[in-house]
Amino acid sequence: MSKSLEVEIAPARCSPLAREPLTPERTVEACAVFKALADPVRLQLFSLIASHEGGQACVCDILPAVDVSQPTVSHHLKVLRTAGLLESERRGSWVHYRVVPDALGVVADIVVPLTGMAIA
Template structure:
């Protein structure tokens, strides 16, 4: 009978990634956020908005940076808004989007402990 080679066998010490497990509600909320970010175009749009001056951008600012049509960009931005990652505000004929800071906390709460552990 062969024994599988696990992490413990390699001498790597396993430690918890977070202080306590996520609740059902936290898991559902985080899954919704990660599902919205799982699409490459949505992740790129989110990154464009988050890295734009002031953490907000007009559709006219981000449209040229992605290789999809304006209706497709609008659809992806709606998915990001529905997931609670973005807020929007109409200014004249353009809609401006900004990242919701609490959404970043959700992502960071799950991902950052892994990043910290990997850098130690």
């Protein structure tokens, strides 16, 4: 005689939400930030400005660091400003850019929970 093993299989369930999903408005905002940072030149420009002392730099300081023309740099900086990542201020004939203090909050709100890391 053979004994049959009866295995009870639990019904499949979806995992519960760990946090609230993005609202449609927050999704649009996040897309603008991710799109702005998705371009290699824009990401490099943002990094150059963020790494300058005080998180701000004159366009004259960052222009030589990228291999594109001045009008192209201006265009990319405008995209970063429009996405809310940078602020600008004209001082004489040069424009100075600074990182918006909470600029990467949108990215952090999405990415950090996925990594399981806590923000200090």
